[in-house]
Amino acid sequence: MNYEDIPHDSDIRDGGAVDVDTMDDEVDTMDDEEVIPEPVADQPTRSRRRPPLRTLIGGALIVLLAAALVVSLIGWSGSRSQQGLRHSALEAAGTYGVYLSSYDYKNLDGPTASWTEVDHHSTPSFRKDFDSTRSSLKKLVTDYKATAKGKVISAGLSSVTSSRAVALLFIDQTVTNTAQKPGTTTQPLRVELVMTHQHGQWLIDKLEVPK
Numbered sequence: 001m002n003y004e005d006i007p008h009d010s011d012i013r014d015g016g017a018v019d020v021d022t023m024d025d026e027v028d029t030m031d032d033e034e035v036i037p038e039p040v041a042d043q044p045t046r047s048r049r050r051p052p053l054r055t056l057i058g059g060a061l062i063v064l065l066a067a068a069l070v071v072s073l074i075g076w077s078g079s080r081s082q083q084g085l086r087h088s089a090l091e092a093a094g095t096y097g098v099y100l101s102s103y104d105y106k107n108l109d110g111p112t113a114s115w116t117e118v119d120h121h122s123t124p125s126f127r128k129d130f131d132s133t134r135s136s137l138k139k140l141v142t143d144y145k146a147t148a149k150g151k152v153i154s155a156g157l158s159s160v161t162s163s164r165a166v167a168l169l170f171i172d173q174t175v176t177n178t179a180q181k182p183g184t185t186t187q188p189l190r191v192e193l194v195m196t197h198q199h200g201q202w203l204i205d206k207l208e209v210p211k
Contacts, residue, residue: 092202093167101150122204146177167193
């Protein structure tokens with residue numbers, strides 16, 4: 001804008017008119033200019049500070065599933081251990097039932113004799129009682145040339161833990177001797193066998209004949 005274009009007081013006094021429309025246009029042009037706001041730093045919001053609800057629920061479900069898996073594995077392991085104990089106890093009871101109901105006057109004390117096997121698979125207390133009984137029977141069995149062969153017909157466990165098992169055995173015992181006629185007889189036996197678990201094996205601890 002030239003200085004000459006500005007109206008002087010004398011012009012106004014002399015009746016010169018001021019172009020109001022031109023001045024308004026200049027003001028409007030200034031108002032229309034875009035004002036760019038200053039960038040504002042991002043402020044942490046509540047949603048950014050706290051994880052979404054579905055994320056929390058998903059994490060909780062993963063923890064619960066992991067815990068359930070651990071419990072299942074422990075239970076499965078415990079079940080397998082109990083099954084192993086029952087199987088080994090029942091197998092041992094069947095074998096010991098044959099040893100206890102068998103003898104042969106020709107081999108009463110040899111390394112393969114049934115009575116020797118009983119000694120090897122007994123607790124000290126039962127071995128002491130069994131040896132005392134065996135000493136009194138040895139002469140009688142030899143004099144009558146007696147033999148006996150036991151066969152376990154049925155076996156079951158009434159209780160079993162990691163240290164003790166109680167088995168009920170049904171045995172058929174076939175007996176021969178020179179005093180009886182005919183030469184062979186079979187008699188049924190029912191015995192309760194108590195075993196203890198020591199050093200990784202089941203040992204005979206008590207033998208009872210239920211009434």
